[in-house]
Amino acid sequence: xxxxxxxxxxxxxxxxxxxxxxxxxxxxxxxxxxxxxxxxxxxxxxxxxxxxxxxxxxxxxxxxxxxxxxxxxxxxxxxxxxxxxxxxxxxxxxxxxxxxxxxxxxxxxxxxxxxxxxxxxxxxxxxxxxxxxxxxxxxxxxxxxxxxxxxxxxxxxxxxxxxxxxxxxxxxxxxxxxx
Amino acid sequence: xxxxxxxxxxxxxxxxxxxxxxxxxxxxxxxxxxxxxxxx
Numbered sequence: 518x519x520x521x522x523x524x525x526x527x528x529x530x531x532x533x534x535x536x537x538x539x540x541x542x543x544x545x546x547x548x549x550x551x552x553x554x555x556x557x558x559x560x561x562x563x564x565x566x567x568x569x570x571x572x573x574x575x576x577x578x579x580x581x582x583x584x585x586x587x588x589x590x591x592x593x594x595x596x597x598x599x600x601x602x603x604x605x606x607x608x609x610x611x612x613x614x615x616x617x618x619x620x621x622x623x624x625x626x627x628x629x630x631x632x633x634x635x636x637x638x639x640x641x642x643x644x645x646x647x648x649x650x651x652x653x654x655x656x657x658x659x660x661x662x663x664x665x666x667x668x669x670x671x672x673x674x675x676x677x678x679x680x681x682x683x684x685x686x687x688x689x690x691x692x693x694x695x696x
Numbered sequence: 697x698x699x700x701x702x703x704x705x706x707x708x709x710x711x712x713x714x715x716x717x718x719x720x721x722x723x724x725x726x727x728x729x730x731x732x733x734x735x736x
Contacts, residue, residue, distance in 0.1 A: 524726040532734035580735045663733035
C-alpha cells in the first residue's frame with residue numbers, strides 16, 4: 518500500500534479439503550452448482566479491470582503442495598513474487614499447480630532453487646506448517662477467501678476496493694495502543 | 697565517551713541515539729497483513 522509500509526504474510530487455506538492429490542475436473546466439482554446470470558462474466562470483467570486475464574481452468578488441483586512451496590518461498594525471502602506467480606499460473610495460464618514439477622519451474626522463475634524446492638516437496642518438510650495454518654483458519658471461523666487479517670485484530674473478507682484497504686489500514690494504525 | 701560512539705555509523709547513529717529514528721518508526725510502523733487464501 519502506498520502510504521503504509523506493509524509486512525505481508527500469506528497463510529494457507531484449504532478451500533476444497535476432499536480433493537484427491539491429482540485434483541478433479543471443474544465440471545465434476547461444480548456439478549449441480551448454478552450461478553446467477555452474468556456472474557462468471559462479471560467476475561472475469563472485474564479481474565480484467567485489475568490487469569488479470571482470468572480463465573476458468575478445467576482442472577481444480579489439490580493445493581497442498583502449492584502451499585508447501587509457498588512456505589519454502591517464504592523462508593527464501595521470495596514470498597510475494599512466488600505467491601503472485603502461482604496465482605497467475607493457475608488463473609491465467611491454466612497450469613496444474615498441484616504438480617511438483619510445475620511448482621519447481623514457477624519457483625525457479627521467481628529465483629528459487631528448483632532442486633531444493635523439489636526436495637522440500639518430496640520430504641514434506643513444510644506440510645506440518647501448512648496444516649497448522651489451515652487448522653488455525655478453521656478455528657478462527659474463516660470461511661471465505663481471501664481473508665486479510667490486519668495485525669491479528671481485524672479481518673477483511675473478499676476482493677475489496679483499494680480504498681477499503683486504505684480505510685481499514687488507517688483505522689488499525691489509529692487504534693494502536695488502545696489494547 | 698558516549699556509548700553511541702562505539703560502532704558509530706554516521707548521522708544515522710546520531711539520529712538513533714537522539715531518539716529521532718525511534719520516533720519516526722513509532723509514528724508509522726509496519727502494518728502487518730496476513731492473507732489467508734487458497735490458490736483455487
